[in-house]
Amino acid sequence: MKTPETSRLFTSWRNPRSGVESFVLTERVAPVQQSFYYTTPSLTDDGRYLWMRCGFPPEGGRYATQVLGIADLERDEIRVYHETQFPTGAPAVDPESGEVYWGSELDVWKRGPLAGDKAVRVNSFPRELAKGRPDRIGTHLTFSADRKSLNIDAKFSNTGAGQQFFIGDMPLDGSPFRLWQRIDGMNHDHGLFSPTDPDVQMFAHEYWQDHIHEPFDGAKPYHRLWWIKRGGKAEPVLRNPVSHSGHEWWDADGKNIWYVHYGVAIKKVNLATREETVMWPGALSHGHADRSGKYLVADIMDDPVVSDCHVAFRNLETGKEVEIVNRPPLAKDLTQCMHLHPHPQFCMNDKYICYTTTIHDRVDVALVRTEDLIAKTQ
Amino acid sequence: MKTPETSRLFTRWRNPASGVESLVLTERPAPVQRQFYFTNPNMTRDGRFMWVACSYPPQGGRHAVPVLAVVDFERDEMRVCHETQFSGESPLVDPLNGEIYWTNSLDLWKRGPEPGDRPVLVNTFPGELAKGRKPNHIVSDLSFSADRKSVNLNAEFGKEEWIVGDIPLDGSPVRVWQSSGSRDVHCQFSPIDSDLQLLVRDYWGKFPETFDPQFRYHRMFLLRRGQEPEPLLAEPITHQGHEWWDQDGEHVWFVHYGVAVKKVNITTREEKSLWPGHLSHAYADRSGQYLVADMMADPGNPDCHVVFRNVATGREIEIVNNPPLAPGLTQCTHLHPHPQFCQQDKYVCYTTTVHDRVDLALVATEGLMAKTQ
Numbered sequence: 001m002k003t004p005e006t007s008r009l010f011t012s013w014r015n016p017r018s019g020v021e022s023f024v025l026t027e028r029v030a031p032v033q034q035s036f037y038y039t040t041p042s043l044t045d046d047g048r049y050l051w052m053r054c055g056f057p058p059e060g061g062r063y064a065t066q067v068l069g070i071a072d073l074e075r076d077e078i079r080v081y082h083e084t085q086f087p088t089g090a091p092a093v094d095p096e097s098g099e100v101y102w103g104s105e106l107d108v109w110k111r112g113p114l115a116g117d118k119a120v121r122v123n124s125f126p127r128e129l130a131k132g133r134p135d136r137i138g139t140h141l142t143f144s145a146d147r148k149s150l151n152i153d154a155k156f157s158n159t160g161a162g163q164q165f166f167i168g169d170m171p172l173d174g175s176p177f178r179l180w181q182r183i184d185g186m187n188h189d190h191g192l193f194s195p196t197d198p199d200v201q202m203f204a205h206e207y208w209q210d211h212i213h214e215p216f217d218g219a220k221p222y223h224r225l226w227w228i229k230r231g232g233k234a235e236p237v238l239r240n241p242v243s244h245s246g247h248e249w250w251d252a253d254g255k256n257i258w259y260v261h262y263g264v265a266i267k268k269v270n271l272a273t274r275e276e277t278v279m280w281p282g283a284l285s286h287g288h289a290d291r292s293g294k295y296l297v298a299d300i301m302d303d304p305v306v307s308d309c310h311v312a313f314r315n316l317e318t319g320k321e322v323e324i325v326n327r328p329p330l331a332k333d334l335t336q337c338m339h340l341h342p343h344p345q346f347c348m349n350d351k352y353i354c355y356t357t358t359i360h361d362r363v364d365v366a367l368v369r370t371e372d373l374i375a376k377t378q
Numbered sequence: 379m380k381t382p383e384t385s386r387l388f389t390r391w392r393n394p395a396s397g398v399e400s401l402v403l404t405e406r407p408a409p410v411q412r413q414f415y416f417t418n419p420n421m422t423r424d425g426r427f428m429w430v431a432c433s434y435p436p437q438g439g440r441h442a443v444p445v446l447a448v449v450d451f452e453r454d455e456m457r458v459c460h461e462t463q464f465s466g467e468s469p470l471v472d473p474l475n476g477e478i479y480w481t482n483s484l485d486l487w488k489r490g491p492e493p494g495d496r497p498v499l500v501n502t503f504p505g506e507l508a509k510g511r512k513p514n515h516i517v518s519d520l521s522f523s524a525d526r527k528s529v530n531l532n533a534e535f536g537k538e539e540w541i542v543g544d545i546p547l548d549g550s551p552v553r554v555w556q557s558s559g560s561r562d563v564h565c566q567f568s569p570i571d572s573d574l575q576l577l578v579r580d581y582w583g584k585f586p587e588t589f590d591p592q593f594r595y596h597r598m599f600l601l602r603r604g605q606e607p608e609p610l611l612a613e614p615i616t617h618q619g620h621e622w623w624d625q626d627g628e629h630v631w632f633v634h635y636g637v638a639v640k641k642v643n644i645t646t647r648e649e650k651s652l653w654p655g656h657l658s659h660a661y662a663d664r665s666g667q668y669l670v671a672d673m674m675a676d677p678g679n680p681d682c683h684v685v686f687r688n689v690a691t692g693r694e695i696e697i698v699n700n701p702p703l704a705p706g707l708t709q710c711t712h713l714h715p716h717p718q719f720c721q722q723d724k725y726v727c728y729t730t731t732v733h734d735r736v737d738l739a740l741v742a743t744e745g746l747m748a749k750t751q
Contacts, residue, residue: 031461056445056460058497063483064463065443067434082434082460083409085442105441119436158537212510 001048002073004352004367009071009078013359013366018323020313020376022366024357029069029080030054032337032363035345035356037090037140038288039192039249042354043347043367048074049098049113050354051091052365055337062336068100070113081111083119088134092141092150101150103137106130108150108170123170125152126177131159139189144198145254148172151201153191167191167203167228180228186210188226196254199230202237204248218244218262225259227271239274252291260284266296280314286343290350295374297324297353299342309358311342315377322376324368330358337363346370379426380451382725382740387449387456391732391739396696398686398746400739402730405456407447408432409708410736413729415468416659416716417519417566417622425721426451427476427491429469430738432458433710440709446478448491459489461497465513467564467712470520470529479529481516484508486529486545501545503533504552511535517545518563523572524627528553530575532565537584542577542601555603560584565601570627573603576610578621591617591635598632600644612647625664633657639669653687659716663723668747670697670726672715682731684715688750695749697741703731710736719743 004010009027014020025033032055036042042051050071055064068084068091071077084091089103098113106125111117125137137154144151149169157163165188168179180201187206194200207222221241225248228234237257248259256268258279266280266287280287280296285307287298296314301307311324324344330336340363344355350370357366382388387405392398403411410433414420421428428449433442446462446469449455462469464480471478476491484503489495503516514534521530528544531552535541540562543554556562561580568574577599582589594614598621599607610630621632629641631652639653639660653660653669658680660671669687674680682700687693697717703709713736717728723743730739 056463058461058482058487058489058499060499061461061482061485061487061497063485064461083436083439083442085434087443104436104439107439107441109436109439111436119439121436121438160537 002076003047004073005369007071007073007076009073009076010367013357015323015325017326018376020322020324020368021372022324022357022368024360025050025052025071025078025365025367026360027071027078028364029078030056031059031335032057032064032066033069033365034066034337034340034363035343035354035365036093038247038286038343038345039142039190040090040092040140041095041345041347042093043095043352044093044098045095045349047348047351048072049093050365050367051093051100051113054080055363057335057337059335060333062338064337066337068102072113079115084109084111088136089138090140092143094143101141103141106134106137108137108141122150122172123174123177125154125166125170129166129177129179130154131156131161131164133158136189139191142191142193144169144193145196146198149193149198151191151193152177153189153203155187155189163187167201167234169193169201178230180230181234183234190248192248192250194254195250195252200227200254202227202248202250202257203234204246208244220244225257225269227257237269237271237274238276247286249288251289251293253293256293258287258289260287260298266298268293279316286341288345290346290370292350295346295350295370297344297346297355299344299355301341303329304341307341309342309356311344311355313353313373313377315374318377320377322373324353324355324373325357325359325366327358330361330363334361335363380454381425382451383742385449385451385454387454388740391730393696393698395699396749398695398697398741398749400697400730400741402733403430403449403456403738403740404733405449406737407456407458408434409437410435410442410444410710411447411738412710412713412736413716413718413727413738415519416620416661416718417521417564418468418470419473419718419720420471420727421473421721421725422471422476422491423473423722425724427471428727429471429478429491430456431469435708435710437708438706440711442710444710446480448476448478450491457493462487462489466515466518466520468519470522472522479520481520484513484516486516500547501549501552503531503545507533507541507552507554508535519566521567523567524570525572527572528567530565530567532563534561534563537561542575555601556607564621566623568627569623569625575601576621576623576630577601577607578619579607582617593617597621598630610644610647611642611649620659622661624662624666631660631662633660633671639671641666652689659714661718663719663743665723668719668723668743670717670719670728672717672728674714676702677714680714682715682729684717684726684728686726686746686750688747691750693750695746697726697728697746698730698732698739700731703734703736707734708736
């Protein structure tokens with residue numbers, strides 16, 4: 001089987017400043033090929049399948065409902081599956097089987113990675129709860145710790161009576177959706193199942209979106225980060241509200257949650273003690289940690305709307321950092337996509353970091369070897 | 379050049395009840411291939427290009443954002459253009475050169491029908507009017523102004539604001555004619571007056587849960603640039619819809635549900651009943667002598683039932699009559715036949731389900747005329 005280093009699908013690109021080598025997926029079946037959101041690992045544990053988001057905007061455009069593509073490192077080929085539009089649920093990849101799950105309208109679908117595999121409807125959000133068409137049923141789907149369910153954080157805004165939000169889980173065996181809590185009138189999203197407890201999820205309150213018509217300078221403290229235990233009511237994760245924050249993710253141990261306190265640091269909060277630890281001071285945007293919590297990767301941008309492609313790696317043991325890529329925003333008239341952030345993430349059991357790069361004046365998926373980054377930050 | 383009758387891309391299907399022969403587009407690069415909304419002809423006048431709405435739902439599913447494909451009768455091939463995802467009901471074909479216009483988010487795009495043609499950004503709805511909101515669509519059904527310098531604007535933002543106007547094709551700023559909290563949809567430019575649009579106020583769509591079809595209301599309005607909309611009918615009537623301009627620009631056709639297909643003179647407001655019955659969508663040829671319509675007991679789970687009527691003789695003939703697709707079959711939402719005359723009335727184009735899937739079909743008008751003498 002090929003690897004990103006040996007596959008004909010990838011081309012090496014070296015950062016001239018830092019010497020860090022990335023492997024860019026230069027075989028292209030779509031004009032936009034983007035890595036997944038940083039909370040969703042895209043590479044299977046065996047390294048055979050790399051899933052990605054593919055968009056087909058018109059040349060020079062940026063809007064397209066994306067579909068899924070896959071790089072198959074056994075066959076050394078890349079395929080696109082047009083039946084996988086995922087407007088209401090960003091995908092989740094089963095890291096063992098390579099199956100991918102996604103949301104469309106009220107339905108969750110899955111399909112296998114092979115060309116001959118067929119899409120299967122896994123389950124549906126109940127029509128009796130749905131008020132019109134959903135904005136989404138899952139911001140980004142995640143598996144429960146027992147692998148029996150997917151998290152649901154459904155939002156309906158065109159209800160005629162304000163927005164409605166449902167947090168719950170959708171069993172993979174097709175049995176009925178289980179509602180954990182309904183919250184009306186506020187914008188919640190980014191639900192994520194705990195990696196160790198199938199009865200726990202966290203989610204975010206988008207305070208700034210609920211107050212979009214008011215001045216918001218980011219200094220107002222509020223509780224963005226919430227968690228909920230099945231059968232209970234959601235409660236804030238942090239002991240005290242903080243100024244604008246976001247881009248949270250679960251630590252692999254399930255006992256801590258990481259988040260970005262904008263302009264301050266990447267922090268880690270212990271769920272039992274609520275104690276917070278500063279892990280990477282600075283003005284960072286998205287972060288992600290390896291399973292040991294010793295290595296971090298983050299992207300950095302002055303303007304999230306017209307974002308740089310700037311990704312750095314930090315070795316927490318040595319405190320050293322190395323730049324993976326640093327490029328100004330794509331020119332406006334180049335073909336691109338909405339939400340063009342690098343979203344770096346550790347994947348394939350931390351062997352690689354996957355991110356979205358623009359170094360070829362387009363939107364590409366890239367991988368970089370973690371061991372090289374560790375070596376450069378000793 | 380091939381025709382639907384001689385192209386390898388089509389297969390004949392004969393209605394056993396009526397003997398009417400349809401030509402079904404059985405070349406299938408996509409699992410769902412359907413006709414445009416009935417107000418938007420999809421063939422060029424010379425018969426070389428026919429555009430098709432294609433979508434790729436998962437097998438057994440029905441939800442997918444569609445893209446456009448073109449049937450090229452010169453090359454006898456069908457090509458999918460994946461960069462043409464469109465929002466709203468229907469794109470717009472220039473019948474002279476085969477270019478197609480579509481909207482996506484705030485943008486209006488066009489591209490030519492040849493394989494090497496590239497999309498061109500025609501215009502963009504202004505961000506200051508969108509105010510950060512994502513539109514449901516900026517146009518529901520695109521139509522050209524009579525002077526061919528604009529297309530209509532019919533933007534919908536959530537359930538709060540509807541903006542009507544025009545979008546100049548030369549890229550100059552979008553012009554707003556009116557904005558309201560009423561559900562103004564399916565606007566269409568007059569075919570003869572560039573300052574006039576038919577505006578449809580979708581009363582039932584705004585209050586679907588409480589709507590009583592016996593309630594009398596004004597759905598159709600004439601909107602003249604710079605003026606307030608005025609009701610088209612002399613008196614409000616019970617539930618109605620699916621209106622379209624007569625080619626003379628002096629009449630508007632509409633379906634008075636459960637009553638008839640009617641035509642109203644926009645000057646005198648005189649109404650004529652042209653086809654009594656329970657019809658859903660209809661369309662007239664340019665002479666107004668021939669009509670085609672679909673009918674369905676349940677619009678949410680529709681039959682594929684299309685009939686042609688010769689207005690002069692009063693005779694009708696069935697083109698197709700198939701029950702709803704089984705729920706487990708791959709399909710699309712809004713699966714209505716939407717028959718329309720196209721290529722200068724040479725064919726009626728419609729969406730068919732006779733092969734247990736969603737297909738596009740054509741039927742020669744002259745055969746229908748002959749059978750209804």
